[in-house]
Amino acid sequence: PSVCPGDTSVLAGLYGPAEAKISKELPDRAALEVLLRPKVGLPGVLERSREQLLRQTCEAVVLGVLHPRTAISLVLQVLSDAGSLLSCCLNAACMALLDAGLPLAALFCGVTCALQPDGTILLDPTARQEQDARAVLTFAIASSDRKVLMATTKGSCSVEEMQQCLAVSQRAADTIFQFYRDSVRRRYSK
Amino acid sequence: RTVEPLEYYRRFLKENCRPDGRELGEFRTTTVNIGKCSITTADGSALVKLGNTTVICGVKAELAAPAVDSANKGYIVPNVELPSLCAERFRSGPPGEEAQAASQFIADVIENSQMIVKEDLCIANGKLAWVLYCDIICLDYDGNLLDASVFALLAALKNVQLPLVTINEETGLSEVNLKQKNPLIIRKHPVATSFAIFDDTLLIVDPTAEEEDLATGTVTIVTDEDGKLCSVHKPGGSPLTGAKLQDCITRAITRHKEVKKLIDKVIKSITPE
Secondary structure, three states: OEEOOOOOEEEEEEEEEEEOOOOOOOOOOOEEEEEEEOOOOOOOHHHHHHHHHHHHHHHHHEOHHHOOOEEEEEEEEEEEOOOOHHHHHHHHHHHHHHHHOOOEOOOEEEEEEEEOOOOOEEEOOOHHHHHHOOEEEEEEEEOOOOOEEEEEEEOOEOHHHHHHHHHHHHHHHHHHHHHHHHHHHHHHOO | OOOOHHHHHHHHHHOOEOOOOOEOOOOOOEEEEEOOOOOOOOOEEEEEEEOOEEEEEEEEEEEEOOOOOOOOOOEEEEEEEOOOOOOOOOOOOOOOHHHHHHHHHHHHHHHHHOOOOHHHHEEEOOOEEEEEEEEEEEEEOOOOHHHHHHHHHHHHHHHOEEEEEEEOOOOOOEEEEEEEEEEOOOOOOOEEEEEEEEOOOEEEEOOOHHHHHHOOEEEEEEEOOOOOEEEEEEOOOOOEOHHHHHHHHHHHHHHHHHHHHHHHHHHHHHOOO
16 A cells, blocks of 8 residues: 655555565564665665664564464555655555554554754654754554654754654554544445 | 573563673673774774673774765764674675664764764865764674664764865865874764663663563663753664653663763873873
């Protein structure tokens, strides 16, 4: 499924649980692999670090112990980038996991907030707003109890500001989970 | 310990301590070696030992023309390498995901904390600027790579002495004055603190390689001296409440003070050279 908040668009494809290569298989759980392909150019160090973030977030929710010695591959292709790319990838990944019907412990959603130089918090910033901001924080929030699954920050901020952004993101997560429910309902209502 | 590692650890954690005798919130002994004793050919170097984890950082300064769109900025290029000699899980060949993610993390920390402002590295606007190649190599991997790398980078950068470079007005060529050296202007001192999450509840500080394998998640917090957060890095893993995260941050701030004292002590001891 492709997720597009605003103009940022990411296409996600999930393959699995499938046969794993002997070098990659784990004896007690499924091996998760994430590939992030940028819109232009070859994947570089930035994509690798994002892949690691996505992979460990997905590993925390996917019940891998139900499918040992298999491989689950998630491929994300960036179609257009107009800000909030990482949270868009997170949302696309979760929807792909839902669509594939993999057993999950919880759903998660990605929320990005930008901290403006004057202290206001902006949700889902555009690329321009991200550049002007003092700090950009991205959180992955779990659906079960609104706990933080993944956190990344760019730029520096004070501790109180981070807590405020976290609270705002947790509230925003509700809207995104509602969107998940609506899309799944639409898909299966035919 | 080899057959049921998780059970072995759980028994210790129930008593609130760890197999190597540490408390849950205790760090391993940190030793730092700065300057000419580490790498003599580099412009700045440092060797950091966090328990058994050994990381060495060498900084080389070279001259280059700045980019067209940012004519008054120099470059800092960090590179983290995890050679196969440091742990059996790393194979030789192109850098694996962990090394690349670590390199990106270090680049982000430098950028976020504004440790070195790129404008300071510029010599002549649009013509000449410094490029700092920071190579961070892990010699022995026993967990907590990110903390040790950030510490080694900070120590090495404090040790760097840049020769004075002037541009000769008539010939347009640069003249390097090796006799006159100035230290780098370091504005902020970021320090990283890593925690491992066990079973969704317990948080332990400074995990060893064994603990990292058994942990269900990790959190790394980078703070600078004003108590500001330069980076919160939590790559997936078990969910944490906001309160737990706050707890980690307060501990990170305390750790920062200890590390800063250590660095200042070491630098003071080598300057009379």
